[in-house]
Amino acid sequence: MPAVAIQGVWKYFGDYPALKDINFDVEAGSCMALLGRNGAGKTTLLRILAGLSRSSRGQITILGKDARAEATRRTVSVLGHGIGVYEELSAFENLKLFARLYGLENAAGIANEWLQRTGLDRVRDGLVREFSRGMRQRLAVARAFLHNPSLLLLDEPFTALDDRAIKMLQDLLRAALAEGRTVIMSTHQLREALELATDVALINRGKLAFRGQRTREMLEDPTWLYRHYGEA
Amino acid sequence: MNFLRGTLAVAAKDLRSEIRSKESINASLAFALVILLLFSFAFDPTSDQVREIAGGLLWLVFAFAGTLILNRSFARELVNDCLDALLASPISGAQLFLGKAIANFVILIAVEALAMPVFTIFYNVRWTGSIALMVAVILLGTWGLTVIGTLFSAMTVNLRLRELMLPMLVYPMMIPALMGAIQLSTLLVAGEPVGADNQIWFRLLVAFDVIFSLLALALVETVLVG
Amino acid sequence: MRTKIIVLLSVLAGGLLAWNLHTILLRVPDEASQGAIFRVFYFHFPCAVTSFTLFFVAMFSGLLYLRKQDLRYDAAAAAINEVAFTFALITLITGMIWGRIIWGIWWAWDPRITSYFICLLMYFGYFMMRRAVDEPHRRARLSAVLSILASVDIVIVWKSIEWFRTQHPGPVLEMRGGGGMAPGMEAPLFWNVLVFLMLETALVLVRMRQQSIQSEIESLRRYAHAF
Numbered sequence: 001m002p003a004v005a006i007q008g009v010w011k012y013f014g015d016y017p018a019l020k021d022i023n024f025d026v027e028a029g030s031c032m033a034l035l036g037r038n039g040a041g042k043t044t045l046l047r048i049l050a051g052l053s054r055s056s057r058g059q060i061t062i063l064g065k066d067a068r069a070e071a072t073r074r075t076v077s078v079l080g081h082g083i084g085v086y087e088e089l090s091a092f093e094n095l096k097l098f099a100r101l102y103g104l105e106n107a108a109g110i111a112n113e114w115l116q117r118t119g120l121d122r123v124r125d126g127l128v129r130e131f132s133r134g135m136r137q138r139l140a141v142a143r144a145f146l147h148n149p150s151l152l153l154l155d156e157p158f159t160a161l162d163d164r165a166i167k168m169l170q171d172l173l174r175a176a177l178a179e180g181r182t183v184i185m186s187t188h189q190l191r192e193a194l195e196l197a198t199d200v201a202l203i204n205r206g207k208l209a210f211r212g213q214r215t216r217e218m219l220e221d222p223t224w225l226y227r228h229y230g231e232a
Numbered sequence: 233m234n235f236l237r238g239t240l241a242v243a244a245k246d247l248r249s250e251i252r253s254k255e256s257i258n259a260s261l262a263f264a265l266v267i268l269l270l271f272s273f274a275f276d277p278t279s280d281q282v283r284e285i286a287g288g289l290l291w292l293v294f295a296f297a298g299t300l301i302l303n304r305s306f307a308r309e310l311v312n313d314c315l316d317a318l319l320a321s322p323i324s325g326a327q328l329f330l331g332k333a334i335a336n337f338v339i340l341i342a343v344e345a346l347a348m349p350v351f352t353i354f355y356n357v358r359w360t361g362s363i364a365l366m367v368a369v370i371l372l373g374t375w376g377l378t379v380i381g382t383l384f385s386a387m388t389v390n391l392r393l394r395e396l397m398l399p400m401l402v403y404p405m406m407i408p409a410l411m412g413a414i415q416l417s418t419l420l421v422a423g424e425p426v427g428a429d430n431q432i433w434f435r436l437l438v439a440f441d442v443i444f445s446l447l448a449l450a451l452v453e454t455v456l457v458g
Numbered sequence: 459m460r461t462k463i464i465v466l467l468s469v470l471a472g473g474l475l476a477w478n479l480h481t482i483l484l485r486v487p488d489e490a491s492q493g494a495i496f497r498v499f500y501f502h503f504p505c506a507v508t509s510f511t512l513f514f515v516a517m518f519s520g521l522l523y524l525r526k527q528d529l530r531y532d533a534a535a536a537a538i539n540e541v542a543f544t545f546a547l548i549t550l551i552t553g554m555i556w557g558r559i560i561w562g563i564w565w566a567w568d569p570r571i572t573s574y575f576i577c578l579l580m581y582f583g584y585f586m587m588r589r590a591v592d593e594p595h596r597r598a599r600l601s602a603v604l605s606i607l608a609s610v611d612i613v614i615v616w617k618s619i620e621w622f623r624t625q626h627p628g629p630v631l632e633m634r635g636g637g638g639m640a641p642g643m644e645a646p647l648f649w650n651v652l653v654f655l656m657l658e659t660a661l662v663l664v665r666m667r668q669q670s671i672q673s674e675i676e677s678l679r680r681y682a683h684a685f
């Protein structure tokens with residue numbers, strides 16, 4: 001059973017079709033890079049996978065269940081354009097809150113652990129409203145990983161990260177993949193993402209233009225896909 | 233008791249945020265004081281007749297100042313897409329709603345507690361009636377306002393012209409709760425006992441609170457996800 | 459097919475109404491205490507009863523949308539609410555006219571008129587909200603929820619204002635006066651209820667047809683703009 005099965009998915013906003021007949025599977029333990037120009041439909045698709053939006057037509061199965069099912073939400077992680085952490089709370093308080101929401105025992109301990117792993121332990125009591133963009137993104141990453149999700153849905157996660165933070169995220173993703181977790185990641189930072197990706201999908205104006213394994217060619221020339229399958 | 237844990241986590245988060253930023257509570261309190269001032273021009277506070285409507289004035293102040301807080305309840309989650317993070321988590325819509333309603337309730341009671349002494353002074357009110365009953369009325373009435381306000385905040389979270397529409401939607405819905413609270417407050421302010429024929433107002437408040445709490449819990453998931 | 463139904467209903471309603479008007483205006487004697495103005499009741503009462511019922515029918519249509527996710531139920535609910543709103547407005551206005559003639563006042567804060575006023579406010583909010591949402595399914599969901607809340611609240615509002623006014627009595631706009639009506643006078647009343655129901659159904663169907671044409675225009679417009 002694939003980790004994610006997308007069958008015949010369409011999404012309309014009014015009469016405008018943002019997604020047209022999307023069909024593909026993602027196997028457990030794989031890392032899929034979701035590519036496409038701005039406005040192609042990557043974010044729309046990720047939101048549907050995350051259960052934040054309903055498809056107009058078609059079906060999504062995540063780990064055998066509906067995207068909105070409670071069991072699914074417990075084991076899926078979403079990192080969107082917004083960082084999803086609270087400005088008026090400290091880094092520690094934010095992580096503790098989400099640990100609680102995900103029903104984890106020892107919320108405080110888990111929060112501390114992830115502050116360390118993302119290099120934020122020195123600012124643990126600082127309020128997020130005082131953080132730099134890079135620090136916020138690190139905290140967002142911590143929030144996304146702390147409940148040990150089986151499926152990670154990441155929308156341009158490398159944005160705003162400096163070199164060290166990029167390496168931190170890559171290490172975390174590698175570790176997660178080694179544990180058999182699944183990652184679907186949309187990205188513009190082609191190089192960093194393609195290094196980790198096992199599979200690639202290209203969305204072009206709402207349609208699936210390409211879906212296949214990530215090849216060396218793609219890695220060496222990140223624009224290869226766009227030139228062959230993207231829009232003119 | 234997972235339901236309670238999730239709910240209280242949300243409530244604690246809202247309260248902590250509000251205590252640190254004080255954005256809603258300051259605006260609400262200032263508004264309450266301004267309304268009390270405006271009312272003092274419109275209704276002469278020294279006359280005996282006005283003491284008769286004091287209960288009504290009090291609840292108008294609570295309703296206006298309160299909706300300032302309630303309207304922002306879900307809108308503040310839009311910052312940093314936190315609402316998405318909450319909806320993607322395993323907590324149910326009901327837990328999210330209840331947690332926010334509880335936090336809103338506490339904040340509203342705090343504002344009311346601060347506005348009451350000012351009201352007492354401005355209108356020379358002597359609280360001769362039963363304090364316990366007055367507290368009960370305030371708790372029941374405020375919960376009614378809270379449930380409606382929080383629910384409508386969820387409904388309008390992503391709408392344009394939200395600020396313009398919310399008064400239109402929220403105040404008519406609150407009328408039964410306000411009516412009950414006003415009737416009882418007027419009696420208690422005047423020091424009169426709450427007789428048998430006035431008990432109906434208590435029953436109205438309780439019925440309103442129960443019915444709309446249940447409706448809200450049932451409907452909020454539909455409203456938030458789509 | 460639908461056009462035929464609309465025409466049929468309208469013709470029947472029109473015919474019945476004409477016959478009824480003849481009865482009401484010419485045959486029925488003046489009411490004992492109120493005089494000629496009492497005839498307004500023959501319109502006020504059916505409007506009140508039918509509009510009230512329609513609000514609840516619309517609520518059920520909304521519930522059906524929530525269950526089946528079929529936008530036609532939402533279109534129906536919106537059309538029904540619009541017609542109900544119009545006739546509730548007529549109820550209010552005929553009530554006010556009657557009050558002006560009988561009591562000399564345009565307005566009295568009695569239970570019925572106040573409840574109707576609040577009802578109109580709530581549904582005004584409903585229409586405002588529908589205008590603020592572009593996405594059809596979202597609009598349908600929020601409308602259905604608002605419809606449920608408004609319908610439940612209307613019942614509570616009605617009862618609470620009744621209790622309020624029993625304690626603070628004011629002029630009571632009780633049109634029937636005394637006990638019931640004389641037997642000969644009741645028949646046109648019930649016929650009129652039927653007339654209004656038919657008229658309202660026809661209007662709902664017309665409104666729904668207008669809505670579907672409107673959404674077709676909008677989708678064509680979007681299609682044209684997409685190039």
